[in-house]
Amino acid sequence: MQVLKFGGTSVANAENIRKVVSIVTAAKQKDKTIVVVSALGGVTDLLLSASSLAAEGDDSYKEKLAVVEQRHLEAVKQLIPVAQQSQLLSLVKKSCNELEDICSGIYLLRELTTRSKDRIASYGEWLSSRIIAETILSNGVEVAWKDSRELIITNSNYTAAEVDFTATAEKVRQYFSSSEAGLFLLPGFISADKKGITTTLGRGGSDYTAAILAACVDAVNLEIWTDVSGMMTADPRLTANARIIPRISYQEAMELSHFGAKVIYPPTIQPVMNKRIPVWIKNTFAPQDEGTLIEAAASKTGNIVRGISSINNIALLSLEGSGMIGIPGFSKRLFEALSNERINVILITQSSSEHSICVAVDSSAAALAKQVVDAAFANEITLQKVEPLTIENELSVAALVGENMKSHPGISGRMFSAMGKNGVNIRAIAQGSSEKNISAVISTKDVRKAINVLHEEFFETTYKQVNLFIAGTGNVGAKLLGQLQKQLGFLQQQMKLQVRLVGVSNSRKMLLKEEGINLEKWKGELENGESASLESFVEGIISRNLRNSIFVDVTANDKVAAVYDKLLQKSISVVACNKIAASSAYEQYKRLKDLANEFNCQFLFETNVGAALPIIGTLNDLLRSGDRVNRIDAVLSGTLNFVFNNYDGSRPFAEVVKQAQDEGYTEPDPRLDLSGTDVMRKIMILAREAGEKIEMNEISNESFMPESCMQGSVADFYAAMAKEEKHFKALFDNAAKAGCKLKFVATFNNGKAAVGLQHIDPAHNLYHLYGKDNIVLFYTERYPEQPMVVKGAGAGAEVTASGVFADIIRASR
Incomplete structure (x- = not known):
């Protein structure tokens, strides 16, 4: 016997239900089949919303119920031949009238109990299962419909009932062994206590229904049909590159489902795990896809980490105090106070000093948790042995899951390093001794980034x-x-x-x-x-x-x-x-x-x-390798080098400067280059990178520019240079007479920096520097006489852009 379960999206409308009928009909040919179905997609939410509105005295609950009725009537009309619709339409109308009567009572009393909630919510699965059963019959396939409340027996803990497996197993085996049918259809989610009063198994309980039935009949397999083709390495809504996990162990699936993977309801695994029944996660809308197989043994192939998951709406509760150190029983009292109020603890971490205990709970329970914990420790709080419970909200838990992690050191380090490099602050950490799960509490605003970073770190070897x-x-x-x-x-x-x-x-x-x-x-x-x-x-x-x-x-x-x-x-x-x-x-x-x-x-x-020259990078490499810079000589302005390499007195100095600007070598205002200010900035940056604490006003600048050229607008600057041509010609002639070239040189020596125009003779390292090239000479302890030289094009949009590009790659890696 096999068990198939179809979720709310699979039975959301008539079109989807037809797909379900096709899958069920094919499955029936292979083996005796039990089918469990959820309510039509969104109906349970509508029903619970209607009950809440009624309890608040808001008669708009009737509008919600009208939508519920209309959806079911439409489904009947679209799925069932007209000649066979009458009885089923009457059943839907009768059920919806009952719903309205119940909600009317709640509206009058202004009271909504958990028992009433279960009664109202049960109509979703009950109606959808009746409609789907009739649809299968209308297609000429025999099917036996059975109310799950007659088989699954629970306690009276309404909205989250606990199953009496002994009583349930007896009823399930008796029913299915005595029936000759080859196909059965049952509503999921709903059950009954020993008095026959309707209970429910918790939201997502249809999966649990299917697992209970599979365990009781020793099914050969359980198939959970949903709207995705299996469990995924991460939530695809957060990570575009999430991919299907082909095989996963029961324990890994439980961990992932507990930490937010919505494909399967967490309690589902336990009944089938005890019987070692394989579970398939399949896609109703792509039935040909392989899906995910959940089985006993973890696959040893593939990724070390099986999947990444997260839970939102988390509050972190911290109990701290020096009075806790070395005193037994504090943890017991904390968890007892929370347990008495049925507050579920999601994650626990305690410092080795015993000074503090942190627990994560659903944020909706945080206020109640503070109230009961502060009450439990009222005496210690008064004596200032313990601080009042502190609460941090707007948090989430991100978790790595995988059985193979326990045999691979360094997973935690990679996890925390990847998040740290992207500014994801970790508030608390928990890792079980089994090493199947590493959990970190982070800010909710960082969840998307964290999941993507972790997925990239552990799954995306491509890029x-x-x-x-x-x-x-x-x-x-x-x-x-x-x-x-x-x-x-x-x-x-x-x-x-x-x-x-x-x-x-x-x-x-x-x-x-x-x-x-x-x-x-x-x-x-x-x-x-x-x-x-x-x-x-x-x-x-x-x-x-x-x-x-x-x-x-x-x-x-x-x-x-x-x-x-x-x-x-x-x-x-x-x-x-x-x-x-x-x-x-x-x-x-x-x-x-x-x-x-x-x-x-x-x-x-x-x-x-x-520009693109690796000057700072080279300097940093020297320092990181233990070298020490004693002196730097440099020509750091591609603009000034271009100007003095092209100015020979045969044409005006202003014309050469304008050429440099037109060719993209100067700043928008060329005076930044010609005044030496830009070179001062550059030598200061190099001095700082070499470890010197230096400011601009500590750098001497022997400017060659007449004061008249530095006033007014850029146009005024060019006009003034034309008038000062004799000055520039004299500079060139004096250098030429000495057999030298003019170079605007920056130096850093013994903690002092200076810039200025110098005569450079042919024996100097800076003499053979042409065009717009820059050069830097690093004299260090390792290069005391023959310097480390970096030389090349130091100006121009193309090379500057390539330098920025190179920095982008460095930052990326």
């Missing part, structure tokens, strides 16, 4: 998803977006990174799109976005709370740099092309670096010094 938010779509920003678009395939195939552009903003428009922005069409999509607001953009990034998030600043805006700390505190990495933050006051620079360390994210700004 890691990275979510980008880019501020700035000017010359460098546009080049960066173009480079990203070209490299998406390479990143996913070769580096296992799925990079998604989720947000983009410029000074006019912004766009946030969680499913991702098409990198081929970002300009058009951005133009159709909303008006730009830095505050809204940042809040949008934080509120989405996506895993592996990176904020990329490709602006020169001080307001954008001012939001870095807010993002880093949410474990969102920051990649900055913008120099303002790293060259701000030392305390702010240090604070940003410390925040990145504290919140397990990255603050990267390689392009602040040499």
Whole structure:
């Protein structure tokens, strides 16, 4: 004999019921079959809502009941031939009249007992089972309908009755052994106590009904038919990449169902596990799919972790006090107080010092829990030996489940590390000695991120998803977006990174799109976005709370740099092309670096010094390997190097500067480059990265620019340079007479930094530096005389964008 159970979605309407009838008819050909069905989808909620409204004196309960009646009448009319409808329509009408009478009584009394709730809720399964049985009969298939209340005997604990398995087994065996039928149909969820009064087995109890019957008749298998093709590695509503678990043990299934997996009702497993009856989870809407097999032995193949689950609406109760240390009985009194009020404890953790005990309960029970626990410890609270019970709400439990975890060290470490890197704070931890489950209490707002992070860590060996938010779509920003678009395939195939552009903003428009922005069409999509607001953009990034998030600043805006700390505190990495933050006051620079360390994210700004040149990276590698920097000599302005490599007195200095600006080598205001301010920032950043506490006003600057050129607008600047041509020509001529080249050099030596125009002779390391190239010479303890040299293109939108791109990859990994 086999048992098949169909849930509410499987019998939600006439179309779905026809699918059920087809599956049942096919199954009947193989073996004697028991079918258990739920109420039509949503009907139980309607019935309970109607009863609650009636108890509140709200006569809109009648509207709910009218919907219930209409749905069942429609189902009959669509499923049963017209000539055979009359009797069943009368049955539905009679039942709905009874329902209205019961609710009318509740309305008049303003009282709703648990016994009345069970009576009202029972009509859902009772009616659906009668309709489905008649539908099967109308298709020419013999079926015996049986009221489950005549077989499943419970105590009188209404709404969550406990089964008397001895009495139930006797009745079930007697009925099925004496019947000649090959197909039976029964309502799930409902049962009766020894007096014959209707009880229910708890929400989701139709699964339990099927398991009880399967155990009592020693069924060859139990099939749970639902709207998904098996148990999944995670909730597909939270994780798009969740996949079917082919095989799972009873214990693993129980753990997953306990921690929120809705595919199967938790008590279902116990009856079939005791009889070692295999359970299949199947999809009514894709019956050809294999589904999930729940069996005795855990599969040794596949993932170490079998699945990830979560429970929301959790409250964490903490009992603390020095008076608890070394005194036996505190735990007993705590759990006794909760048990007396039937408050279910979901998770327990206790410090080894015995100073505190934390338990997780459903948040709806938190207020009552505080009341009864504070009462139980009233004497100790008065004597200040114990603190009053504290409650934290808006929490959830995320859990890893898998029997194979016990033989693999490091699973807990990977779990907590993955969540920590994404800013998911863990409030409490529990792990049983069997090591089948590792549970962590986290904020409910972090659940989606946590489940995705854990799924990526333990199941998605194909790629890691990275979510980008880019501020700035000017010359460098546009080049960066173009480079990203070209490299998406390479990143996913070769580096296992799925990079998604989720947000983009410029000074006019912004766009946030969680499913991702098409990198081929970002300009058009951005133009159709909303008006730009830095505050809204940042809040949008934080509120989405996506895993592996990176904020990329490709602006020169001080307001954008001012939001870095807010993002880093949410474990969102920051990649900055913008120099303002790293060259701000030392305390702010240090604070940003410390925040990145504290919140397990990255603050990267390689392009602040040499565009795509790995200058900061090389410096950090030297220091991490134990080296010490003694001196730095550098040409750090691609703009100034371009200008002095191209100025020979044959054409005006102003014309060469304008060429540099037109070719994209200068800042929007070239005076930042020519004044040496930009070079001062760069050498200061390098000095700081080398470990020096230094500010801008401590760097000496021997400027070569006449004061007249530094006033007014950019246009005034060019006009003034034209007037000062003799000054610039003299600079060149003096260097040429000495057989030297002009280079604007930055130095850091013995804790002191300086920038200025120098004469560089042919023997100098900086002499052979052409075009817009930059060069940095690191003189260290390991490289005291022949320096470590980093040299290459130090300006231009394309190379700067590639440097930002490289930082994005570093932050991703």
